[in-house]
Amino acid sequence: xxxxxxxxxxxxxxxxxxxxxxxxxxxxxxxxxxxxxxxxxxxxxxxxxxxxxxxxxxxxxxxxxxxxxxxxxxxxxxxxxxxxxxxxxxxxxxxxxxxxxxxxxxxxxx
Amino acid sequence: xxxxxxxxxxxxxxxxxxxxxxxxxxxxxxxxxxxxxxxxxxxxxxxxxxxxxxxxxxxxxxxxxxxxxxxxxxxxxxxxxxxxxxxxxxxxxxxxxxxxxxxxxxxxxxxxxxxxxxxxx
Numbered sequence: 001x002x003x004x005x006x007x008x009x010x011x012x013x014x015x016x017x018x019x020x021x022x023x024x025x026x027x028x029x030x031x032x033x034x035x036x037x038x039x040x041x042x043x044x045x046x047x048x049x050x051x052x053x054x055x056x057x058x059x060x061x062x063x064x065x066x067x068x069x070x071x072x073x074x075x076x077x078x079x080x081x082x083x084x085x086x087x088x089x090x091x092x093x094x095x096x097x098x099x100x101x102x103x104x105x106x107x108x109x110x
Numbered sequence: 111x112x113x114x115x116x117x118x119x120x121x122x123x124x125x126x127x128x129x130x131x132x133x134x135x136x137x138x139x140x141x142x143x144x145x146x147x148x149x150x151x152x153x154x155x156x157x158x159x160x161x162x163x164x165x166x167x168x169x170x171x172x173x174x175x176x177x178x179x180x181x182x183x184x185x186x187x188x189x190x191x192x193x194x195x196x197x198x199x200x201x202x203x204x205x206x207x208x209x210x211x212x213x214x215x216x217x218x219x220x221x222x223x224x225x226x227x228x229x230x231x
Contacts, residue, residue: 001173003156036217038157045206045224046157051217089157093216097170099159 004029004090004102011108017078020105022090023071028100030071034093037066037075041086049088050075077107085109112137114207114222122201122229128194132207132222139188140165145210146190147218148181150203158203162210163190197229 005023012018022029022037029035033053038046048057050066053073063078073092077084090102118130132146139146147162161171163181171179180193194201204226208218 034216036215038218045221046218047221048215048217048219051215051219055215057215057219091157091159091217096173098172101157101159104156 001028001094001096001098001100004092004100006088006090006102006105008103009106009108011110012077012080013110014080014082016080017076018080018107020075020077020088020090020107022073022075022092022102024073024092024100025071027096028071028092028094029068029073031095032093033068035066035068035073036091037064037073038089038091039084039086040089046089080109082109112209112220114209114220116205116207116222116225118225118227120226120228122197122227123231124198124229125196128192128197128201128227128229130192130205130207130225130227132190132192134188134190134209139183139190140185143213145170145212146181146183147208147210148192149206149208149218149221151206151224152200152203160192160194160205199229201227202229203227 037050040046053068054066088105113135122128145162148160163169183190204224206224207222209220211219
């Protein structure tokens with residue numbers, strides 16, 4: 001199974017909105033609404049930010065939102081803040097009853 | 111709240127078996143329908159799902175690792191374990207254990223801090 005495709009890097013200024021894409025296939029992202037997103041700060045464990053495409057766990061800022069269209073899922077961060085600078089990974093359930101992560105995106109706050 | 115902690119050797123010789131244990135605290139590994147997972151991250155790289163186990167013993171593995179991986183559970187100790195056989199330098203990575211909340215989120219909602227394992231002679 002191939003990793004889901006994400007842009008290597010995305011940047012934005014404080015207060016701006018950015019969107020990270022996550023492209024898969026009809027066997028993973030396109031097949032189910034089981035896409036999740038994780039934030040990873042250096043040296044820290046990943047943190048769940050979005051589950052089932054667009055749901056936020058308790059405690060996650062409403063500046064984070066998720067969506068999906070066809071084989072591509074997206075994570076949008078609005079009102080970008082310095083603390084949002086991190087790596088972000090998407091993850092999808094697949095028709096093979098396995099899980100595949102994205103290649104990862106480094107978000108830089110300018 | 112539920113917390114996870116990985117433990118095991120930080121250095122493994124090539125061709126040997128990597129063995130790690132994840133201890134679950136603040137909750138029972140036997141409650142609910144959650145699955146207990148292993149995920150790794152090669153240095154400077156992305157995340158790779160290794161597999162997961164239900165407390166009743168049902169397992170699912172990444173096909174690319176399936177022949178080398180065994181995940182087991184010990185409900186009496188509230189632990190689950192990973193064994194990866196015939197390791198090579200390519201297995202050097204940070205290994206995370208995580209809870210897959212199959213009923214609440216269909217996502218890996220709680221993670222351990224991770225443990226670095228280096229494969230070297």
